[in-house]
Amino acid sequence: MKCVLLIVFVSIALCMAAPADNVQIVKLESQVLPDGYSYAYETSDGSKQEQQATLKKLGPEEEALQVTGSYSYVGDDGQTYTVTYTANENGFQPQGEHIPHV
Template identity: 65%
Template sequence: MKSILVFACLSIALCLAAPAPDAEIVNQESDVNADSYSFKFETSDGTKQEQHGSLKNLGPEEDALQVAGSYSYTGDDGKTYTITYVADENGFQPQGEHIPRS
């Protein structure tokens, strides 16, 4: 169940970091293996994202996807925003200067 939550959070993060409709991908790399993956891309509008993930064994019959990455984009105010994150059995944990800390 937790791995589904992690996947859902990652999907949201990917949507938030999606390039603008008129941006073009200028650099893209990926590496996919049976138990891990990594990718990164950069678009013509300066948006960047990179992520890597691997399976983590939580017990005899439970694995979870452990993911770490970052993305950056230019906001409507002209500032560049960068978010780094970890997503694992503890959920999606983003960090960024503009994200309030609890």
């Protein structure tokens, strides 16, 4: 669990530290609990991300994180792209109108 939380916070830090033309953080929320976490942020350029995770019992001595979330950004074409996702014992499962369906 500590490793996952570290990855989440490093991801947020990298996004916030990335060079951009006067992009400001307009919203930042986070909560760390013994059995999960959540965070959300939004920047002045229209980018957003939110994620929630809970600890799921897979067996008597096996646990895994059940993660759900979404992110959106404005592309070079001016269109807003949104991806929603689930990540769990079955892998990363993204969905979005611009993502090809297989």
